Amino acid sequence: VPSSTNRDLVYHFHGRHGAAFSWNDRNYYTGGIHAAWLELGIAPPTVVTVSFGPVWFLTHRPDQPNGGLYRIFLDHVLARVEKEIPHPIGRRMMNGESMGGMNALMATLRTEHPFVKVASLCPPVQTISPWAPFSEFFRYVRRTSTTAHRAFLMWGFTRQYYPTVEVWRGNDPLELAKIYRQPPNVSLYVNCGARDDWGCMDGTKAMISAIEQNGGRVEWNPRPGGHCDIDVKSVAQFLSN
Numbered sequence: 001v002p003s004s005t006n007r008d009l010v011y012h013f014h015g016r017h018g019a020a021f022s023w024n025d026r027n028y029y030t031g032g033i034h035a036a037w038l039e040l041g042i043a044p045p046t047v048v049t050v051s052f053g054p055v056w057f058l059t060h061r062p063d064q065p066n067g068g069l070y071r072i073f074l075d076h077v078l079a080r081v082e083k084e085i086p087h088p089i090g091r092r093m094m095n096g097e098s099m100g101g102m103n104a105l106m107a108t109l110r111t112e113h114p115f116v117k118v119a120s121l122c123p124p125v126q127t128i129s130p131w132a133p134f135s136e137f138f139r140y141v142r143r144t145s146t147t148a149h150r151a152f153l154m155w156g157f158t159r160q161y162y163p164t165v166e167v168w169r170g171n172d173p174l175e176l177a178k179i180y181r182q183p184p185n186v187s188l189y190v191n192c193g194a195r196d197d198w199g200c201m202d203g204t205k206a207m208i209s210a211i212e213q214n215g216g217r218v219e220w221n222p223r224p225g226g227h228c229d230i231d232v233k234s235v236a237q238f239l240s241n
Helices: 020-024 029-039 068-082 099-108 134-143 148-161 165-169 173-179 200-213 232-238
Strands: 009-013 046-050 092-097 117-121 187-193 218-223
Touching: 009 099, 020 029, 020 046, 029 232, 046 068, 068 099, 092 099, 099 117, 099 173, 117 232, 134 148, 173 200, 187 200, 187 232, 200 218
Parallel strands: 009 046, 009 092, 092 117, 117 187, 187 218
Antiparallel strands: none
């Protein structure tokens, strides 16, 4: 917003099959966040949307020369983007929904990142490895709110992007949360719908519990609806307070 005096920077990660221009959709929840800023009298920050395609993950791959998309994002994308920002940068923040919420978590739960506020919305955090046996997989479907169709989709593309058990464990938010030490200047916001058919509720709660057991803090906003049931006003306030 050209007239805004807010110097903060929000990096936005879209959901699966979204695009870099998703933020500008006034009928999407992102439009609701922008409208809430205006309604609350908050000067909107600069929003930078980042996309590597319709499906992508900020996977950390120390076994690869480029370190994976996680290292590419931190070491190259941030510098390239911020050279184009025409004003001094205040706080760096991060927001993402669904797949983008997972990306926000994978970046956040490694403490070297430069973001002080992170909103992870409806992240499909799993309590099962994509490399688990099928018997365990079917038990997972029965005990969570996920559907078999969604669970098989998740199983397929997680195995595609995390080709070994070791790669998965190195990027699984549940595993990262167990060793995460939240810096005092970093704030986390997480939400999930009770009827989310990606089955994110159990995994999200387990992740938050692990963070809190390590002395961390999470602003937790459970919702009654399905996937990406988002309280846009509380997200807008979180990204501005």
